[in-house]
Amino acid sequence: MAEHPPMIALDGVDLIYVTDRGAQMALKDVSLRVASEEFVTLVGRSGSGKSTILSLIAGLLEPTRGTVRLAGAAVRGPSPRVGYMLQQDTLLPWRTILGNVLYGIELRRRVTPEDVERARALLEEVGLAGVEKKRPHELSGGQRQRVALVRTLMTGADVLLLDEPFSALDYTTRLKLQNLILAVMRRYRKTVLLVTHDIAEAIALSDRIYVLGDRPGRIRAHFPVPDDLARKMPLERRHHPAFQATFQSVWQALDAEEGDA
């Protein structure tokens, strides 16, 4: 009974979108758990409601039915405990890099010199020393996504929601950023829920994988990533013999879904 509640818990969540064109069930009876400091990935095709699940946890949407809880407490609106990293880097082009990194703090309280110091240190840590005064358009896609990562870390959130943060990057940049993100998440002991359609990416990064079915989105299957894989870094995982086997099982779960459609 001394057990902590899971960091993220969804129970029997339905979500119905209502627009002028009608009502559509986006999520049906979704239940999932993410333990503290765990790295969990939702894999599904586009339209499977992956991003909708993140929006629920971020407090941007309310479930039609069921409950969404953070460390045992029901989610009511955006919380400083949750950081959300979007598909595009969404750096504000009219702000400097430093201005972007401090943006989340600025919305909640006055920025202190310590914040600026920490921002510099974090930027340096992700290999971006000396870019503080630059504008987003002066950086490459990979650099921008690292800035977005720092921005998410700056708010001190312990739960990070990553919405396909690698999808707009070229292959080599993507692999490097995956390594960096996993390293940073482990170092700062973050709880992470990643959304992707890329099975290899899911296996390379996470401890557990949920496979999401389409229209309405629902949990189709659930795979723990084998321990000897999960201990390694993403680049090493891709060469590990267990990688292919895991890939096959996730693939089959996703493919079965495709057959239904």
Place this chain on the structure above:
Amino acid sequence: MSRDERERLEAYRRKKRRERLSIGTTQVALLLAFLLGWEVLSRAKILDPLLFSRPSLIAETIARLAAEGELGTHIAVTVLETIAGFLAGTAAGVLLAALLWFSPFWARVLDPYLVVLNSMPKVALGPLFIVAFGSGMTAIFMMALAVSVIVTTLVVYGSFQATDPNYLKLARSFGANRRQLFTTVVFPYARPAILSALKVNVGLSWIGVIVGEFLAAKAGLGALIIYGFQLFNFHYVLTAVVLIALLSAVMAAAVDRLVRRFER
């Protein structure tokens, strides 16, 4: 840079310079031909000199009015009204657009009214303004403002609404309230639209000012046109027209430069 590259660059620059020069020369030649043709046709009475005047007489009129000290007043009055009009029109338009953004309910309620107001020629309200604000600079300023305010409201509100939803999502996930959404995302996102409204409004403001001066003014280039018209002295009319053309071009160019500086 290698020698080969440098040579290529040199050749490229020479070609560009030649092009610029030939375009510039042709432009000047065209202007001179126009002025000369005007002068000659007018002197030969092929163009009615009473109606079309001629460049030499216009230059004379400008010189005389300048010497009498009247010209400075006319220009100052008109330019002042125009600048005040387009700045106030843009500012009021942006303010109204912001109010609409903060109240989606009222934005939808007012939508048809704004559409009607926008398609209505504002100068039709001229007499109303004169009665309301007196026959003078205030009425003319209000005309200039009226001409640009509604279209600015619609354009800027449109760009407020076109804000990239990803930026809004980001700001909301950080817990931004509606005011913060506006000041940190919506307004900066619309800045290019506001700056281009500024450029458009310079031209609109001139229309409001000249029509306003037709109706009410005792001084200003529009008043000079009406004065010449009433005396059937078209030298005055064309003098004013030439000055308006020059001044509006200068002002448009100045605003363009200013806007470009703000666009970084």
